[in-house]
Amino acid sequence: VPNQSEMESYWLPFTANRQFKANPRLFVGADGMYYTAADGQRILDGMAGLWCVNAGHNQRPIVEAIKHAAERLDYVSSFQMAHPLAFEAASRIASIAPAGMDHVFFANSGSEAVDTALKIARAYFRVKGEVGRTRFIGRAKGYHGMGWGGLSVAGIGRHRKDFGPLLPETDHLPHTLDLAHTAFSRGQPAWGAHLADELEALAQIHDPSSIAAVIIEPVTGSGGVLPPPQGYLERLRAICDRHGILLIFDEVITGFGRLGAPFAAQAFGVTPDLITCAKGMTNGAVPMGGVIAGDKVWNAFMAGPENMIELFHGYTYSGHPLACAASIATLDVYRDQDIFERAARTAPLWEAAAHALKGLPNVIDIRNIGLLAAIELAPRPDGGAVRAIEAANRCFDEGVLVRSAGDALVLSPPLVISDAEIERLFATIARVLKLLQ
Ligand code: PMP
Numbered sequence: 001v002p003n004q005s006e007m008e009s010y011w012l013p014f015t016a017n018r019q020f021k022a023n024p025r026l027f028v029g030a031d032g033m034y035y036t037a038a039d040g041q042r043i044l045d046g047m048a049g050l051w052c053v054n055a056g057h058n059q060r061p062i063v064e065a066i067k068h069a070a071e072r073l074d075y076v077s078s079f080q081m082a083h084p085l086a087f088e089a090a091s092r093i094a095s096i097a098p099a100g101m102d103h104v105f106f107a108n109s110g111s112e113a114v115d116t117a118l119k120i121a122r123a124y125f126r127v128k129g130e131v132g133r134t135r136f137i138g139r140a141k142g143y144h145g146m147g148w149g150g151l152s153v154a155g156i157g158r159h160r161k162d163f164g165p166l167l168p169e170t171d172h173l174p175h176t177l178d179l180a181h182t183a184f185s186r187g188q189p190a191w192g193a194h195l196a197d198e199l200e201a202l203a204q205i206h207d208p209s210s211i212a213a214v215i216i217e218p219v220t221g222s223g224g225v226l227p228p229p230q231g232y233l234e235r236l237r238a239i240c241d242r243h244g245i246l247l248i249f250d251e252v253i254t255g256f257g258r259l260g261a262p263f264a265a266q267a268f269g270v271t272p273d274l275i276t277c278a279k280g281m282t283n284g285a286v287p288m289g290g291v292i293a294g295d296k297v298w299n300a301f302m303a304g305p306e307n308m309i310e311l312f313h314g315y316t317y318s319g320h321p322l323a324c325a326a327s328i329a330t331l332d333v334y335r336d337q338d339i340f341e342r343a344a345r346t347a348p349l350w351e352a353a354a355h356a357l358k359g360l361p362n363v364i365d366i367r368n369i370g371l372l373a374a375i376e377l378a379p380r381p382d383g384g385a386v387r388a389i390e391a392a393n394r395c396f397d398e399g400v401l402v403r404s405a406g407d408a409l410v411l412s413p414p415l416v417i418s419d420a421e422i423e424r425l426f427a428t429i430a431r432v433l434k435l436l437q
Contacts, residue, residue, distance in 0.1 A: 055339050057414070066285060073321045105318075106289070109288075118153070140155035142175075142215075190229070217254065225408065287317075
């Protein structure tokens with residue numbers, strides 16, 4: 001364990017950790033639903049790490065697969081070379097993807113997946129001769145990683161404001177949270193589908209043939225868990241189809257079972273042109289991201305100009321053997337342990353437990369879908385300390401890991417959470433909220 005001065009000097013992998021600089025949360029182990037802290041305390045993981053450890057921590061088959069792969073083939077470039085695990089991982093991912101989406105382009109994180117998807121969209125139209133289609137539309141409160149592309153289409157102001165200028169020719173749809181209409185709605189709010197029509201308005205402002213792609217999280221995650229209003233995604237798809245705009249679902253959080261189906265696309269019955277994924281792709285065990293595409297986009301992108309050097313994309317670690325091995329083993333675990341079905345079965349109890357917090361002090365909205373939930377807390381009128389941050393910190397002191405997102409507490413546990421652990425998670429939050437002024 002590092003000493004205090006080492007931690008203060010070097011321990012800053014994430015700027016958000018500044019608040020813990022003098023007293024970081026050191027973890028030395030994990031298994032199933034729990035982290036083990038350096039002082040031996042067991043922490044119930046209500047966040048699946050960072051929305052990624054869908055099957056619970058340190059699943060043996062995944063650990064063994066990574067070890068085995070490391071002993072055989074440490075590295076091979078995906079640039080003019082390949083290895084069998086990459087094909088196997090791609091075909092396994094395609095086998096659970098929405099029908100017709102059979103192609104996988106590997107990256108190493110969600111951020112890289114997003115940038116890759118945006119580049120694929122641009123290249124697709126270039127190859128088709130539609131050179132004027134360059135504009136991207138994101139959504140307010142959207143999170144798409146920390147790369148320049150993802151940041152440009154993202155809609156969380158505090159992530160963007162100190163890093164501009166970002167990509168030109170980006171615009172944003174409004175978000176779908178309106179407390180007056182959706183407060184305490186369970187699952188998808190009944191109200192708000194018409195907000196998708198703002199895309200039609202943007203298309204009229206900019207000329208529809210200038211828009212390459214719309215990128216959204218089907219369920220806004222880091223922006224505070226906002227499920228799409230009923231009919232919203234269908235309307236967005238229809239407007240994209242009307243104008244030849246590509247629709248990208250950023251499924252970095254919703255992919256791999258979070259909503260009880262392999263992808264949100266299947267949970268909502270709306271198929272995008274591209275899906276970005278990461279996190280649950282390897283159950284968090286090894287960095288990996290990817291873009292899943294259908295024939296239409298893929299064929300154009302891969303056909304490219306005669307000289308492929310002209311249409312060039314890929315990363316040193318794309319399809320890394322360890323990541324591919326981890327991903328194959330992860331999909332085995334998801335299948336063998338019925339993880340997605342389990343999430344679907346647990347969702348009603350999860351919903352009931354979340355909504356039982358209604359009426360506690362400062363709780364002004366509760367949202368849930370699949371095994372995601374947000375408890376929205378009233379901001380302090382004087383602009384004082386954010387209640388959600390305080391609540392998350394107090395939960396941690398009581399051995400429960402949850403996060404804040406704006407004024408909301410957000411929860412995204414491993415999908416293997418038991419009924420008793422759900423009870424403990426929400427009982428802890430309830431206790432903390434009663435004490436919090
Ligand atoms: N997209 C979404 C929807 C995400 O939630 C995240 C990460 N929270 C990203 C992209 C970026 O992923 P990464 O941190 O792996 O780059």
